[in-house]
Amino acid sequence: MMRSKKTCEGPWHLLDVGSIWMKEFASALAEQVKVIAWEPRFEILGAFNNATNIVELADPPLRLRSFVQQRGYARPVVKTLFPYRRKVLRHLLDQTPLPSSATLVCTTPYYADVAERWQGPIIYYSTDLTWRYEGLDPIQVKKLDRRLFHVADLVCPNSQRIADYFTEEGCNPDKVVIVPNATRRSNVPDMIREDPEELPPDVQDLQRPVLGVLGDLSGNMDWIFIEKAIELTPKFSWLFIGPTHRKVHDPLQDAARTRVMQTAKFIGMKPYGELQRYARCLDVAVLPYLKKEPTYSGSSTRFYEHLAAGRPMLATRGFHELLQKQGLLYLVDTAEELAEGTERLLELGFRDGHEADRFSASRYGTWSFRALTMRNALSAILSD
Template structure:
């Protein structure tokens, strides 16, 4: 398998000066960076499609093989799909509601996505909400659409030694148990009013925020949260340490606020928290989280979320419940997703 990685030539030059290397090639996956002019997707769509297809063919021939199918991951690749479908089956993998991306243009994205799902042999969406939109609004037959949510990796299923968890928390001596944690990007998608109330609960020792803070985050409740004595921001952490952070928590919190984007998203943090096995409390802002209500306590209001947090902080960890979450996580790994995708792709190639 090869993965085309179009790179704006100016951004690539800046990354090279910063000694940043993003190549993810493995024995079975060959990443192929392709330098492109600024604005290539919108300014030069036909030329860009021809260049990407040419580079892909050359790379595959160099490996002694031929292209048997094409998967695209953005509506911007519609011209490439139109070109490639003359020769091989084409597929679309949608990982987000791109119409909600700032600067992408919602009407343009919806128009492009409508066309691309009608052109390809099959489309994969990370959530039921996005797949249902394709069927209802784009008029795509249900047998040409699949739901393939995000997932966790086998690494997150591995238990972290107790002494390693203690060493991790010792780096932040201000943390107190019970420890409630939010792990992932800290941005406008979170309900900071709720988090502020969470920090003030007497039953909580500390609220720890693990993850990078979005630039230019302008939110009064967020500013107050940063000053709260019971809330600790530890910043972005190495990916290898996220598993330990998740297992160090007493309660995991997924505090999404209400928005169209959150409602249709597929949060990777959900599956990683399931792998950690710790109790999970979440808002009802994400439909996919609600699909796991048998192992996640989903609050329909701020008061209900806070009530669930208090209950979970008072409870002694139940090993049966922990294992139940981990068993579910084992069914939702990237390896499992890959096998399911491969099955559909293979069908589309014949």
């Protein structure tokens, strides 16, 4: 029997959208095509629970189909005892009238088993250098990566370093299209922003000028660097927006974070949709990444938030992606260099001359633009 020609006219299954950035991408994509967004719930006896239910999100607007996944589903022993691919495929096919026209977007290598049995177009959307995560089996992950990018019609890593890793592992470079992280289209201003906006009510006690750190405040931050930078910038208030519940495994970095939390302003985690209020109120945004994998090989979501906010940025060299963004931000190697940079910006009235550059770049750094890039790339490949 001849296999039907693949088309991308049917629904797009996103497997899965567990992370906030995948929900944002799915919501943006849903404005362009029909999207079925799948979110797993992990349970001890998940293999025996075949239920699915619909969850309606308001922010971002998105309909999720929640399904139960066996806890530890990707471990070899568990996968042998409870082959999860059958249940996942059944869920997908129940929502797919014509399988050859439905696009499957896999966001983790652990869905290689599902992808190998899918009839329609397949995209591997890789947002992490997964094999470098602590606690995972790098040999297993690399094998799954190879299986998945082999069957995929389109491979979309979100950074050049992940793209290079795929091609080094044998992926055909002709089907690789880099799709970085982004921000909401609604966050991009209609005109150039030259001045910070008013401080939100919960931080109006801060004295300007304000340096701000936005995002996950855990092990990918260089807390020793931050502590020294705070000491060297007495003219500035420091504001931290983001969760701090995740453990910092390095004891020296963990101790530094504890000390910083006792001296600077921490306001905790905010809904994703509110982050721009804080990004726009800063005099200077600080991206103090610790250079470590898998962070170094990824794509910085907070960079695109700050890009839309339009404020000057000072960043360490903890993301390879940011090494190519000179002009949109300033790179520093030491706390002393950061302090010098803040003094220079203070003298300039926090107008560094790159406001127009950030405004222009932010128009293309949206989830909507990323979704369109992926759609166009898949259409081009399927039409060849």
